[in-house]
Amino acid sequence: MPEHQGDSCAGMSKRELGAKGFGDGECYNAVRPDYPGEAMAFFASTFNLDGTVRALDLGAGSGIFTRQIRNLVGEVVAVDPSASMREAFRAAAPDLEILEGSDVAIPLPDASVHVVFVAQAFHWFDQPAALREIRRVLTDGGGLGLIWNERDESVPWVRELGRAMRWDRFQPYVSGRDHSSVLKAGPFERVERAIFRHAQTFSKEALLGRVRSTSYVSLMEEDERDAILRDVAEVVAPFDEPLTMPFVTDVYRASAC
16 A cells, blocks of 8 residues: 555555445446457457366456456356445346455365456455466456556546546555566466557546546545545536546466466
8 A cells, every 4th residue: 555545544555445445236237348349359268268168257256357358258256345246247147157255265176266356456465365266266267357547647637637636645455467477486487468558438427537546545434535535526527428538458467387
């Protein structure tokens, strides 16, 4: 966690923030973006996904990524530690399986899945321990795919939005950090990184909901949160609706060794 924290998050570790900052799975599911088709195609080709593949979505949240990958594999199971997220997941996809578990305690047997995906969650993990646990549930030569949507702050109004959100002060992780060395240090090889472009279109009210769903914002005192929402509303006030938010989608693939 960066040094400059709000009073509501003072003394809270990154892991605690990740565990407590996502208490409204329904809101998260409604306002967070999906992932670009090109990124899904990248995973499909590099992992040879087909109807024989059993996949795990680890840190699945409300299942946004799970619902996208399901048609590319034979079976997908999801794992998440948050009861609220699991509830939202089941409401959105009652025919998919989600289990309670975490990055370091996956409730699956050894060598039981062919590929593990982590969407918008690896930065919350205890990474060395999580990579060992992921390797445990993977078959020999199985794949690991990581993916993030990050706001494209090369766009001026998106950069202003980040300032209004106090991202520079409270960010729980560094956007765009290269995780290649972390993966190579674990029991993985053939690490490859790829970058894609994506966008999400929504109303101004939905944008405010997206900001509320941010981990540190959700845990702030009401007056702190209201100040952020006022500043965000000012940034987008000059624009017509709907708004289109550009993203840079950061993707990794690796193979178990």
